[in-house]
Amino acid sequence: MSLRIRIVVAIVLALVLGSGLGLALAGWHARQWLRGELVSAQASADLAVRRDFEGLSRSAAPARDLADLVGTFDGDRHLQALLIGPGGRILAASIPEPASAPPAWFAALLRQKIAPARLPSPAAGVAVELRPVDANDMAVVWSEFLDLALALPLACLAGAGLVWLVVGRALRPLAAVGAVLPRIGAGDYDARAPERGPPELVRLGRGVNEMAGRLSAMRARNQALEEQILTLQDEERADIARDLHDEIGPHLFAANIDAAMAESLIAGGRTEAALDQVRSVQGAIGHIQRLVRDILARLRPTTLAELGLAAAVRDLVQFWRARHPEIAFSVRLCADGGLPQGAEEAAYRLAQESLSNAVRHGAPSAISLTLERTHEALRIEVVDDGVGAAPRGAGFGLKGMGERVAAAGGELAAGPCDDGGWRVSATLPLGRRDRAA
Amino acid sequence: MKVLVVDDHAIVRDGLARLLAADGAHQILQAAAGREALALARAQRPELIVLDLNLPGLGGLELLRRLARLTDARILVLSMHAEPLYARRALEAGAAGYVSKNASPAELMAAVRKVAAGGRFVEAEIAQAIALGGGAENLDVLSPRELEIMRLLAGGASLAEIAGALGVGYKTVANTLTLMKSKLGVARTADLVRLAIETGVS
Ligand SMILES: Nc1ncnc2c1ncn2[C@@H]1O[C@H](COP(=O)(O)OP(=O)(O)OP(=O)(O)O)[C@@H](O)[C@H]1O
Numbered sequence: 001m002s003l004r005i006r007i008v009v010a011i012v013l014a015l016v017l018g019s020g021l022g023l024a025l026a027g028w029h030a031r032q033w034l035r036g037e038l039v040s041a042q043a044s045a046d047l048a049v050r051r052d053f054e055g056l057s058r059s060a061a062p063a064r065d066l067a068d069l070v071g072t073f074d075g076d077r078h079l080q081a082l083l084i085g086p087g088g089r090i091l092a093a094s095i096p097e098p099a100s101a102p103p104a105w106f107a108a109l110l111r112q113k114i115a116p117a118r119l120p121s122p123a124a125g126v127a128v129e130l131r132p133v134d135a136n137d138m139a140v141v142w143s144e145f146l147d148l149a150l151a152l153p154l155a156c157l158a159g160a161g162l163v164w165l166v167v168g169r170a171l172r173p174l175a176a177v178g179a180v181l182p183r184i185g186a187g188d189y190d191a192r193a194p195e196r197g198p199p200e201l202v203r204l205g206r207g208v209n210e211m212a213g214r215l216s217a218m219r220a221r222n223q224a225l226e227e228q229i230l231t232l233q234d235e236e237r238a239d240i241a242r243d244l245h246d247e248i249g250p251h252l253f254a255a256n257i258d259a260a261m262a263e264s265l266i267a268g269g270r271t272e273a274a275l276d277q278v279r280s281v282q283g284a285i286g287h288i289q290r291l292v293r294d295i296l297a298r299l300r301p302t303t304l305a306e307l308g309l310a311a312a313v314r315d316l317v318q319f320w321r322a323r324h325p326e327i328a329f330s331v332r333l334c335a336d337g338g339l340p341q342g343a344e345e346a347a348y349r350l351a352q353e354s355l356s357n358a359v360r361h362g363a364p365s366a367i368s369l370t371l372e373r374t375h376e377a378l379r380i381e382v383v384d385d386g387v388g389a390a391p392r393g394a395g396f397g398l399k400g401m402g403e404r405v406a407a408a409g410g411e412l413a414a415g416p417c418d419d420g421g422w423r424v425s426a427t428l429p430l431g432r433r434d435r436a437a
Numbered sequence: 438m439k440v441l442v443v444d445d446h447a448i449v450r451d452g453l454a455r456l457l458a459a460d461g462a463h464q465i466l467q468a469a470a471g472r473e474a475l476a477l478a479r480a481q482r483p484e485l486i487v488l489d490l491n492l493p494g495l496g497g498l499e500l501l502r503r504l505a506r507l508t509d510a511r512i513l514v515l516s517m518h519a520e521p522l523y524a525r526r527a528l529e530a531g532a533a534g535y536v537s538k539n540a541s542p543a544e545l546m547a548a549v550r551k552v553a554a555g556g557r558f559v560e561a562e563i564a565q566a567i568a569l570g571g572g573a574e575n576l577d578v579l580s581p582r583e584l585e586i587m588r589l590l591a592g593g594a595s596l597a598e599i600a601g602a603l604g605v606g607y608k609t610v611a612n613t614l615t616l617m618k619s620k621l622g623v624a625r626t627a628d629l630v631r632l633a634i635e636t637g638v639s
């Protein structure tokens with residue numbers, strides 16, 4: 001059963017119960033009133049009859065006077081007077097006011113036992129009896145009951161209708177929220193719940209909307225990251241393609257030409273002259289080998305997997321030292337083996353990017369690299385004494401470092417130092433292998 | 438015969454020079470970039486120019502156009518690219534021959550002789566691909582959906598926006614892009630955008 005119907009049914013039940021109670025109370029009051037009416041009418045009639053009896057002793061025709069006395073009660077609303085002769089014979093009777101009788105069940109509910117009063121008259125053998133007549137009062141109560149019986153259901157009905165409307169209005173936002181949630185569940189994060197209605201539902205709607213907003217922001221962020229990764233992949237592929245294309249291609253071409261010429265020279269018997277070509281083929285191949293090694297090193301830090309982090313980082317420093325002899329490199333490595341692979345990879349990539357940034361952007365005279373292992377974290381720091389300054393380019397290096405460290409659950413600080421130069425410092429937790437790996 | 442060799446790699450120039458000398462060219466000029474090549478072509482009037490397309494600065498195609506306008510030398514393009522698209526463009530820009538650096542030295546020399554003698558020469562493999570309809574400047578190789586993605590790309594839409602516009606997943610668009618890049622022989626999404634704008638799909 002819907003919440004709305006439940007509420008309305010409960011309220012209607014309460015109304016019906018209340019009405020029933022009211023009716024019962026009214027019935028009890030009616031009985032009291034009826035009894036009061038009849039008893040007081042009987043009492044006053046009693047007085048009047050007794051007063052008449054006093055005059056009767058002086059009367060010339062007491063029998064006629066008694067009949068007259070009974071006649072004075074014609075048309076009375078509450079009682080009937082009867083003249084009872086010897087042996088209980090009814091000599092005369094008054095005619096009370098006629099009344100339409102209520103249904104028998106109703107009369108039975110209200111009827112009260114009030115004994116008729118019998119007054120013996122001074123004239124011997126005759127008595128006047130006063131019988132209560134409740135038909136008139138019953139008719140009055142019945143008509144009042146009919147009014148009530150019509151008004152109460154009408155009031156209940158009106159109340160129920162009102163409650164139905166109010167509850168429906170109040171719950172409408174709830175239905176809307178209920179319709180929005182499955183859409184959000186299905187990935188439509190632009191769906192919004194109404195923030196209307198009673199405060200509880202406003203709060204509910206607001207909560208749902210905040211959730212949807214956060215989900216939508218999260219998805220946007222994920223997509224941006226994915227796009228960034230794709231761009232990075234693109235760039236990386238393009239880089240490798242360029243290297244293969246622009247560097248290896250020409251050398252292969254030259255080697256091919258020289259080999260062909262050597263072939264024709266040897267075929268022509270000029271072996272001495274062919275030596276030159278062969279040497280130049282060898283030169284080209286040596287060059288190609290170097291290029292292939294460089295490309296492979298970029299694709300995968302082989303030394304890292306084979307020799308461990310420390311050796312790989314030393315290798316990296318050696319690479320830059322050879323290209324920039326004017327820079328003083330100082331390296332401090334206090335990380336023995338046995339690190340989780342993910343942490344090693346992250347640390348290596350951090351060192352790689354930081355060193356290349358320092359050399360490319362900082363024009364430093366000294367770079368120091370520290371790799372340190374405490375028992376639950378790996379700390380890596382690269383400091384240069386170059387130009388420092390705020391980041392200008394929109395490269396991927398710093399972003400990539402940030403994401404790598406975040407994925408490993410670590411912390412990264414990268415930026416210019418107060419006294420010039422640039423500092424990158426990262427802490428990678430070692431306990432959380434699951435995320436670092 | 439006077440030959441001008443234009444290539445940014447010394448090793449290629451030297452190899453070519455040796456090859457040409459062995460084949461009887463009596464004077465071989467070398468240039469590493471566009472400006473140098475234009476100056477030499479104007480001053481020395483070579484009969485044959487062997488030109489690389491992948492040059493720093495001016496760019497091979499533009500240099501080719503200028504050389505063709507400036508001199509009446511025969512021009513043989515010697516490029517890393519074996520895609521028919523490049524060959525067509527080079528021929529349209531005024532080259533008399535097109536050979537990729539993957540061709541054998543024998544085929545290269547055949548090309549040199551043919552072009553020097555006033556003929557036209559396109560490396561067999563590439564010529565075949567062109568005959569089969571490759572290298573047309575339209576994007577016939579793309580499916581309608583891929584063309585639609587091209588159009589959106591050229592309009593500056595991001596991947597997420599394209600996915601939204603086509604009502605498909607983000608991953609699907611990314612995968613389709615990779616496929617399109619390999620179909621069209623370009624390396625990056627940026628190249629796709631450039632191609633889309635050049636060919637006017639937008
Ligand atoms: N050691 C440094 N000294 C001075 N400036 C730096 C240093 N490291 C980074 N920067 C500044 O921060 C910017 C962003 O660096 P980031 O590594 O993200 O990009 P990039 O090096 O320009 O490009 P990419 O790393 O993608 O090749 C750089 O362009 C530079 O301005």
Ligand SMILES: [Mg+2]
Pocket residue numbers: 353356357395396397398
């Ligand atoms: Mg960088």
